[in-house]
Each structure stands twice: as structure tokens, then as C-alpha cells.
Amino acid sequence: MLAQITLAAIAGLLTPxxxxxxxxxxxxxxxxxxxxxxxxxxxxxxxxxSVQGYxxxxxxxxxxxxxxxxxxxxxxxxxxxxxxxxxxxxPAEVIMGAPLTRQACMGHTGYLIAMxxxxxxxxxxxxxxxxxxxxxxxxxxxxxxxxxM
Numbered sequence: 001m002l003a004q005i006t007l008a009a010i011a012g013l014l015t016p017x018x019x020x021x022x023x024x025x026x027x028x029x030x031x032x033x034x035x036x037x038x039x040x041x042x043x044x045x046x047x048x049x050s051v052q053g054y055x056x057x058x059x060x061x062x063x064x065x066x067x068x069x070x071x072x073x074x075x076x077x078x079x080x081x082x083x084x085x086x087x088x089x090x091p092a093e094v095i096m097g098a099p100l101t102r103q104a105c106m107g108h109t110g111y112l113i114a115m116x117x118x119x120x121x122x123x124x125x126x127x128x129x130x131x132x133x134x135x136x137x138x139x140x141x142x143x144x145x146x147x148x149m
Contacts, residue, residue, distance in 0.1 A: 029100045030092075030143040032135045033114035035128035036085035076133070085132045088124065090117050092143050105136035 071079065094117050104110065114134045118124045 027102070028139045028141060028143050029102050029105045030137045030139060031090040031095065031100065031105055031110055031113060032137060033088050033090055033118065034080060034085050034132035034134065035088050035118050035124055036080065036083050036130045036132040037128055038130050039083070080132050083132070086128065088118075088128075090114060102136055102138060105134075110134050110136060 090113060095113055100109070100113075111131060111134060114131045118131060119129055
């Protein structure tokens, strides 16, 4: 038994430092959403319930995207300023489940969390229901919302 312990200790000393497992530093992600007023009018406002629904409104009829190009960053920022959009941090308490990674935040998960937060929060649901854009900020410390302070 003593020989096994001695061999294990010698093997540990002779193992190069590069072979030792190094964990990546813990990174915390904060989600910031640019909330904008709705750019589309409420078309269901004066219609009876039987006429409302997804398929009752025309979608992209007569639009051609052959010559369309995405707006530049300056054009987007100008449009957001014109629309009076505002930056809103999504509280960490809203993000359920596993910790949010940067890749998940930048993808569909980040957009869905941002959209759901704006549409379910009574402070923003009526006046700022649309997601203009979202940003994912990395921090070396945990991100706390209002409830965590």
C-alpha cells in the first residue's frame, strides 16, 4: 500500500504542468435589450373575435427582396433614435434554467428571452413591446437584477 502511494506521489510530481487541467474562468452574461415602440399598428383593434387571427392579416404581399440590403450600423442606430427606443437590462431572475452562455445569448435564446421579457412585463408591454436589437455583455462577476440588490 505504501508503494502505491509513493508511486502515485512520484507520478503527480513528474506530470508536466501543461497536462494539468485548467478550467476557463467563470464568465457571467448580461442581456441588454433595445426596446422599441411597435412599428405596426394594432390591426385587430376594431375587429370582432371571429375575424382576428394570424391568417387574417396580409403578410409581405407585393414585397420584393431582390434589391433589399440590410441597414448599416449607423442607419440602425439612427432609426432607433428616431423611434425613441431605449436600452433595458433583462434581470437575471427572468433568465430561467441553466446559466446563459454568450453563444446562447447571441442566438435565438437571447432574442426569445428579450422578446418574452418585453411582452410579459407590464411596464413595457404596451409602449415598448418590440425588440430592436439585443446585446450580450460579459462580466467576471455575477449579474444581479433589482431583486438581488
